[in-house]
């Protein structure tokens with residue numbers, strides 16, 4: 001009887017935390033825009049995705065038996081990449097629109113869940129790996145979420161995170177970066193959307209992960225030489241970029 005008390009207390013604490021989910025301003029509006037909008041996102045996104053995919057794939061040891069969580073999965077970029085190589089992928093996102101597009105792919109071994117952190121309570125020590133790609137920036141205080149992700153990882157399980165730095169946003173024509181907001185033109189009617197977006201340094205990401213209690217934390221910048229930027233990306237800058245550009249913070253944390 002006594003042995004169940006810590007488990008009940010743990011669940012109760014998590015349930016209390018879960019009642020406090022906040023979704024940043026503009027996020028639901030932006031990510032529920034029609035799919036066509038995202039197919040015109042521009043070459044900076046392609047560039048970032050390419051760099052991130054290379055790093056993740058070099059650093060993940062994928063096993064056939066793995067159960068993976070793709071948290072804030074969006075259109076399911078990682079779900080689609082990993083599902084043929086693992087046992088099952090759970091794909092969670094707050095925005096129904098990208099999820100409905102993922103659903104149309106009819107992948108057999110995926111489970112799509114609309115929601116957010118609150119869903120993690122059902123997955124105690126469940127996942128071998130968690131991918132949280134380009135989603136941290138939409139959380140103002142991500143400690144609670146990072147704790148919940150840790151709760152749902154198996155012992156020894158691995159969390160992979162990527163998050164944008166300001167470099168490929170601040171000098172890009174058409175975008176405006178204000179404190180913790182990116183202001184983007186909505187292509188359909190050219191109205192502006194203010195999207196909450198908190199860009200973090202390498203140390204901030206490292207501190208967040210260490211504070212959350214991950215055993216081993218590795219955080220790096222992914223960078224690119226400005227000279228080697230594709231011409232189509234260079235053309236988007238208002239000022240000529242130079243030197244080495246740290247475009248993404250990337251992290252691997254082990255429970």
Ligand SMILES: C[S@@+](CC[C@H](N)C(=O)[O-])C[C@H]1O[C@@H](n2cnc3c(N)ncnc32)[C@H](O)[C@@H]1O
Nearest residue numbers: 031072073074077093094095116133134135138
């Ligand atoms: C830039 S997209 C990244 C999508 C995908 N992970 C990728 O890298 O291709 C960010 C995603 O985070 C989701 N998101 C933002 N805040 C969220 C929250 N509180 N809970 C769940 N998903 C969230 C958005 O709906 C959006 O689909």
